[in-house]
Amino acid sequence: xxxxxxxxxxxxVDRPGMLGVLMLAPAVIYIAAFVGIPFVLAILLSFSSATxxxxxxxxxxxxxxxxxxxxxxxxxxxxxxxxxxxxxTLALLLVLAxxxxxxxxxAFRGKRLVQTLLILxxxxxxxxxxxxxxxxxxxxxSPLDWIFRQAGILGPGGLFGPxxxxxxxGRTDLAIASVVVINVxxxxxxxxxxxxxxxxxxxxDLFDQAxxxxxxxxxxxxxxxxxxxxxxxxxxxxxxxxxxxxxMAVVALTTHGGPGHSSQIIPYWAYLKGIESGxxxxxxxVALFMLPALLVVSVxxxxxxxRSQEA
Amino acid sequence: MAVLKIRDLKxxxxxxxxxxxxxxxxxxxxxxAILGPSxxxxxxxxxxxxxxxxxxxxxxxxxxxxxxxxxxxxxNVAMVFQSYALYPHMSVHENILFxxxxxxxxxxxxxxKVDWAVDTLGxxxxxxxxxxxxxxxxxxxxxxxxxxxxxxxxxLFDEPLSALDAQVRNIARAELRDLHARTRITTLYVTHDxxxxxxxxxxxxxxxxxxxxxxxxxxxxxxDPADLFVASFIGNPPMNLLHRGETVLxxxxxxxxxxxxAREPQTALTFRIRIDQLEFLGSEWxxxxxxxxxxxxxxxxxxxxxxxxxxxxxGQVHEFLVARQHVKAFDAHTGQRRxxxxxxxxxxx
Numbered sequence: 001x002x003x004x005x006x007x008x009x010x011x012x013v014d015r016p017g018m019l020g021v022l023m024l025a026p027a028v029i030y031i032a033a034f035v036g037i038p039f040v041l042a043i044l045l046s047f048s049s050a051t052x053x054x055x056x057x058x059x060x061x062x063x064x065x066x067x068x069x070x071x072x073x074x075x076x077x078x079x080x081x082x083x084x085x086x087x088x089t090l091a092l093l094l095v096l097a098x099x100x101x102x103x104x105x106x107a108f109r110g111k112r113l114v115q116t117l118l119i120l121x122x123x124x125x126x127x128x129x130x131x132x133x134x135x136x137x138x139x140x141x142s143p144l145d146w147i148f149r150q151a152g153i154l155g156p157g158g159l160f161g162p163x164x165x166x167x168x169x170g171r172t173d174l175a176i177a178s179v180v181v182i183n184v185x186x187x188x189x190x191x192x193x194x195x196x197x198x199x200x201x202x203x204x205d206l207f208d209q210a211x212x213x214x215x216x217x218x219x220x221x222x223x224x225x226x227x228x229x230x231x232x233x234x235x236x237x238x239x240x241x242x243x244x245x246x247x248m249a250v251v252a253l254t255t256h257g258g259p260g261h262s263s264q265i266i267p268y269w270a271y272l273k274g275i276e277s278g279x280x281x282x283x284x285x286v287a288l289f290m291l292p293a294l295l296v297v298s299v300x301x302x303x304x305x306x307r308s309q310e311a
Numbered sequence: 312m313a314v315l316k317i318r319d320l321k322x323x324x325x326x327x328x329x330x331x332x333x334x335x336x337x338x339x340x341x342x343x344a345i346l347g348p349s350x351x352x353x354x355x356x357x358x359x360x361x362x363x364x365x366x367x368x369x370x371x372x373x374x375x376x377x378x379x380x381x382x383x384x385x386x387n388v389a390m391v392f393q394s395y396a397l398y399p400h401m402s403v404h405e406n407i408l409f410x411x412x413x414x415x416x417x418x419x420x421x422x423x424k425v426d427w428a429v430d431t432l433g434x435x436x437x438x439x440x441x442x443x444x445x446x447x448x449x450x451x452x453x454x455x456x457x458x459x460x461x462x463x464x465x466x467l468f469d470e471p472l473s474a475l476d477a478q479v480r481n482i483a484r485a486e487l488r489d490l491h492a493r494t495r496i497t498t499l500y501v502t503h504d505x506x507x508x509x510x511x512x513x514x515x516x517x518x519x520x521x522x523x524x525x526x527x528x529x530x531x532x533x534x535d536p537a538d539l540f541v542a543s544f545i546g547n548p549p550m551n552l553l554h555r556g557e558t559v560l561x562x563x564x565x566x567x568x569x570x571x572x573a574r575e576p577q578t579a580l581t582f583r584i585r586i587d588q589l590e591f592l593g594s595e596w597x598x599x600x601x602x603x604x605x606x607x608x609x610x611x612x613x614x615x616x617x618x619x620x621x622x623x624x625x626g627q628v629h630e631f632l633v634a635r636q637h638v639k640a641f642d643a644h645t646g647q648r649r650x651x652x653x654x655x656x657x658x659x660x
Contacts (some may be wrong), residue, residue, distance in 0.1 A: 207397035208363050213457070214384035214413035223409070308322040 045284035050276035057286040065285035078264040079289070081176060085265060086245045089187065090237050096184065096238060097191035098226065104192070122189035129186070130253035137178055144168075172262035173257045179263060180271040182250050187240045194239065198232030199225070227230065231304065238301040246294060260308040266290050313374045313464035314339055314495050314575035315360070320369035322355050322521075328353040331521030332369070340495040342488075344512030346502055348544070353501045357467050360499065361390045367421065373464060390467040393474060395450045397442035403453050406440040410461045428460040431490070448479045455490065466498040466589035473506060484510060505545055509533075517541050536561065536639065539646035548612045554643065555601065561639040564597065564614040567631040579632035584611055586627055589620070596620045603628060 016150035041057070048067070070076055081216050100118060102109070116274035121129070145165050148154040156162040162302035168174045202225065210220045226233075251257055257272070266289060274283015288302055315337045322330040330352040337343050345353045358364040360371060362383035371378050378386050389410075398406050407425055416424070429435050432452045442450060451471060458466060471487070472480045475480045488511055491498055502508050508515045509529040517540070522642040525537035536542035542550040542561045550561040573579060583603040596615040613631060615623060623629060640649045 163441065183550075201394070203394065205392045205394045205396035206398065208358075208361075209382040209390070209392060209398075210385075210409075210413075211363065212361055213410040214389045215409070216384065216413075219413055224398060 042284045042287060045281050046288050048281050050280045052275070052280055055280060065281045066288075069285045069289075074261045074264055074269060074294050075263055075286075077270045078266045081263060082245060082265040082290075084176060085179050085183065086241055088176075089183040089244045090179065090241055092184045093187055093191045093240055094115075094233060094237065096188055097195045098221075098229065098233070100188065100192045101196040102221065102225065104196055105199045107273070110147060113289065116268055118192060119189045121185050126249055126253070133178075133182055133254060139165055139167050139170055142168065143165070151200075159234075169255050170259055172259065175263040178254060178263075179250050182254065183247070186250070187244060190243075191236045191240050194236040195229060195232055198229050202228045231307075235301065235304055238304065242294060242297050242301065245297075246290060315465055315497060315499070316370075316372045316375075317356075317360075317480060318370045318372075320359065320371065322352075322359060322364060329367075330359070333518075333521070333523050335523060335526065337499070338513075340492050341513040342495055342498045342500060342511055344502060344508035344514075344515045345518060346508035346544075347518035349503055351518040352497070353518050354469060355504075356518070357390070357469055357499065357501050359387055360465070361467055362386050376431060382427070387464045388463070388467060389461060389463035390469065390561050391451075391454045391458050391471050393470040394650070395442075395454040395471075395474070396447075397450060397453060397457075399442050401443070402438065403434065403440050403445070406442070406453060407457045407460050408485055410457060414461060416461075424460050424462075428456040431493070432456045437599075438621075446479075447475045448483055451475065451483055452486070455487075459490075459494070459496075465494065468498065468500045469542045470502055471500075472502070473526055474649045487511060505547070509545075513625050517544060519544070535648075537648050539641050542639065542641065548597065548614075551611045552638070552641075553611070554609065557643050558649065559641040559643050559646075561641060562633050562637060564612045565632050566637040567611075567613040568598050569619065570613075570630040570632055570634070573632040575634070579585055579634050580638060582611075582631045582633065584613065584631055586613075586623055586625055586629060587627055589608045589623065591620065593617075596623070598623055602628050 013022070044057045047060055047062060049064075050057055066085045088117065094289050104115060104118070136142060142165065145154055148160075148166070149164060153159050154166065155164050160166070168175060185254040206224055206228070210224050215223065245265055248265065248271055251263065251265050251268045252271070255263040256269055261269075266286060270286035272282045273279050273281075273286055274281075277283075313372065315335070316331055317335040320330055320333045321328070333352075333356055335343075347353045352525060355364060360364050362378070362381060362385075366379060369379075371483070373386070373388075374567070378388075385463040387421075397403075398409065401409065404425070407428060408421060411421055411424060422563070429438065432455055434449065434452050435458055437445065437449055437453065442453070445453065449651065451474075452532045468487075472483055473651060475483055484507060491511075500508070500511055509532075514528055515532055517532060519540050525532060525541045527537075532541060532545050536545060536550065539552065539559060539561075546563065548564050550563055553560040567582065567584075568579075584598075584600040585603055586598050588599040590599070595617055596619065598613045598615055599610055600613070603609060634643075641647065642649055
């Protein structure tokens with residue numbers, strides 16, 4: 001009996017195409033349940049008058065939610081901030097990931113330790129990271145301020161004096177800059193790993209040849225390394241760009257979009273509106289404003305990933 | 312044109328010694344081949360000359376100036392890698408310009424220098440192409456042009472022909488020979504292929520175990536090997552080695568003369584060889600067999616002219632004479648060459 005059952009299972013698995021279907025099924029079901037259905041719901045919600053008190057999607061209101069959202073003053077602020085944060089993060093990431101991979105591609109004493117330290121932000125729990133950053137950026141007890149005061153940059157007579165604090169999260173420009181810095185800190189390990197993989201696949205002969213041909217560090221970097229890295233830099237940009245643009249955790253844990261709404265970003269505003277304020281349909285509409293950008297970037301990412309696979 | 316001198320050069324990697332005290336001196340404008348099996352230290356030696364590796368000890372001088380510690384870009388040394396290492400995202404023209412830009416050669420001289428290098432190698436029609444659109448032979452010529460454009464004092468070639476197809480290789484070898492004849496730039500040519508070394512080198516340095524075993528003309532290496540390594544490495548087939556007590560006798564396959572053809576039998580050594588295998592090579596035969604009188608196991612190879620093939624059969628015993636000046640003697644323990652005199656007596660016994 002048992003033998004017969006086992007043979008039956010084997011026959012099922014042996015059938016062409018069956019094994020593939022079986023192995024893909026869990027992933028497909030997972031994505032359909034937790035990504036696909038919520039996505040469809042979000043679209044339906046955005047055209048309805050649903051609230052947390054009355055989460056029915058039957059009240060069809062057309063584009064009213066979108067029109068209303070666009071008219072709110074926070075909309076432009078959040079959109080502009082989202083773009084600034086994403087592009088600011090990417091610009092810094094590109095430079096730092098390239099330099100870091102350049103460092104890690106070389107042999108030096110203590111390399112393993114450096115590697116471990118550089119990967120650490122990726123492994124750190126968000127809550128722990130938030131506590132550290134909130135302390136670093138605290139209005140009264142920031143150790144950064146203390147260092148700046150010791151260096152004579154802050155405090156009476158300092159370059160930015162006589163104030164004794166920067167109030168990082170209390171000023172719009174510094175709040176947005178802080179969000180960018182934290183995003184860079186968080187994404188740098190991923191970006192570096194992507195770029196490093198590309199860096200290590202460049203044949204060593206090219207660097208030896210460049211050295212013999214007389215190229216110094218910068219000429220080698222900009223004329224040999226970066227052109228050869230272009231495909232992976234693009235993948236790194238698209239990949240981390242997606243993650244940063246759609247992320248609300250950094251803002252939620254640090255500035256809360258403040259002061260006021262001045263450091264608001266689209267995903268966090270969608271969350272505040274839809275969940276905290278109970279305006280489900282409005283929140284869905286805000287979130288859907290990210291869809292075109294995310295869609296374009298996702299398609300580009302997949303295309304480049306496939307192209308580099310074929311090459 | 313420069314004279315390169317290498318004195319007691321060493322390079323260790325941890326406990327591994329890659330180059331173990333190399334002394335070499337080039338002559339002005341010569342093509343010196345560095346020949347050795349893989350792992351003999353020849354590539355490490357080359358990389359030290361280019362400045363890509365720092366020696367652990369010893370000195371390298373170019374025209375009397377020491378270059379140890381000077382970075383590659385400040386040495387006027389050009390190197391062509393086995394892979395050619397063309398910059399993949401640059402056109403042929405940009406590849407050739409790269410060393411000029413890097414060395415801050417004034418823009419006014421670029422066209423003239425590029426024209427000269429391009430015409431010397433006949434690659435004008437390739438200038439706008441990308442490296443991935445070039446054949447192996449074309450890549451080599453572009454790599455040579457890029458090396459030549461700086462007017463280097465010293466050329467280093469690291470196995471430049473090994474990436475080419477067999478047919479292209481012969482043509483490329485002739486082109487290298489021709490290029491060197493025209494430019495007379497002192498050239499070091501690393502290879503593991505003795506046909507390349509014998510065919511290209513004015514002189515050859517045979518390396519093994521991180522040392523230079525012998526430096527000499529191709530003829531000297533072939534006819535007068537300095538030790539057993541060179542004797543067994545150079546020539547195809549390699550030298551026959553016969554163990555006679557403390558001495559090893561080396562005899563080239565073509566120096567065995569059938570008794571009936573020998574001119575002066577009284578000044579020669581006699582070998583009775585039992586033939587066990589014959590190989591037809593077209594212009595000649597190779598006969599393999601054992602010395603009947605010898606007490607050692609080493610198999611001998613005898614080269615026979617085409618016309619004698621039908622007179623020798625496997626299983627037969629034939630007498631061969633070898634003129635005394637063709638018998639080289641080596642010390643069985645050190646492997647070093649011994650003076651020939653006196654050894655002939657030992658051989659007789």
